Amino acid sequence: MIRRLLSLLLILLALLILTACTPKTALRFSNETECGPATITLTNTETGHLADYTVDEGKEIEVELDPNVKYHYEVTYPRQPDYKQCDAKTVTTMLEKGTTLNIALESVRDPALDQTPTATPE
16 A cells, blocks of 8 residues: 555656656747837737736846747837837747747847038038
C-alpha cells in the first residue's frame, strides 16, 4: 500500500514538473521610445477577446498567448514630442507553441524637422 502511494506521489510530482517546464507562448513589448506610455490593444481573432495593456517608457511587459492563434495588436502613444516619430502600429501575428516574440517599440528622429535653416544671400 505504501509503495503504491509513493509511486502515485512520484508520478504526480513528475507531471507537475513537466507542466511547469512547458515553454510559454508570448509577446514581449519593450517601450524604448520617448513618446510616453505605449497603449497596446491585443485582440484574439478567433474569440474576439480584447485586452489593453500599458507599457511605460523604459519598461517591458510580457503577454502570454494561445499558440497557433492569430492575434492583432495596435500600439498607440499619448503625445508626439518634437523631432520624434511616434507612429501607431497595427500588426497581426501568430506564434507557435513555446515561442516568445520580442517587440522593441522605438522612436526615431524625424529628418524633416531636424534640418537647420540656411541663410540666403542678399
